[in-house]
């Protein structure tokens with residue numbers, strides 16, 4: 001699989017099989033992903049991996065909690081303007097259409113969102129933290145690292161879903177993984193094998209045409 005093929009093949013998977021993933025494979029992929037570029041070579045990603053029984057234990061802990069926590073950052077700007085708002089809306093509507101959940105069925109939609117908090121049943125995951133002193137340039141470095149990981153996972157026959165949903169559980173995640181106070185949680189990453197029979201995994205998110213976001217300056 002070359003880079004172009006990996007770029008086309010990667011997509012967010014929201015229903016995983018329980019097929020295990022070896023720690024050694026995750027370690028190898030993360031090590032390769034750490035070749036990602038970062039400004040000043042700061043390599044600001046700080047990663048905590050959970051796998052197998054540890055994932056089950058963590059999911060149980062989350063499910064035992066009554067209320068979500070206060071996020072340490074806003075996942076989206078408070079008033080998302082166009083065209084971003086429509087893009088987000090379209091993704092959600094396409095996803096719920098595949099799941100067969102109509103707009104009025106709020107409980108079913110919320111139940112799907114809650115599946116984030118069991119990593120969509122993936123057996124393995126990691127959490128990506130960053131030092132609280134870091135700013136937007138270093139946060140963008142996290143993105144390069146995460147995308148590199150997802151492409152490498154694709155090459156290795158594994159599927160992924162990056163998850164900002166975990167921003168709702170900053171304290172519980174930090175305590176569980178033993179992250180020091182100086183770090184803050186950015187996102188999770190579910191890792192496993194896609195369930196080929198789950199319609200939600202057929203979602204192929206659209207992209208804006210080139211002319212909408214790029215300009216050749218003349």
Ligand SMILES: Cc1cc2nc3c(=O)[nH]c(=O)nc-3n(C[C@H](O)[C@H](O)[C@H](O)COP(=O)(O)O)c2cc1C
Pocket residue numbers: 010011012013014091116161162163164165166187203204205
């Ligand atoms: C940093 C990051 C966080 C994300 N968080 C979530 C999440 O919490 N839950 C989810 O279902 N998808 C999440 N996604 C997946 C996006 O919705 C997805 O990447 C986007 O719709 C494009 O679709 P694709 O990944 O299938 O190409 C996240 C993606 C990124 C890059």
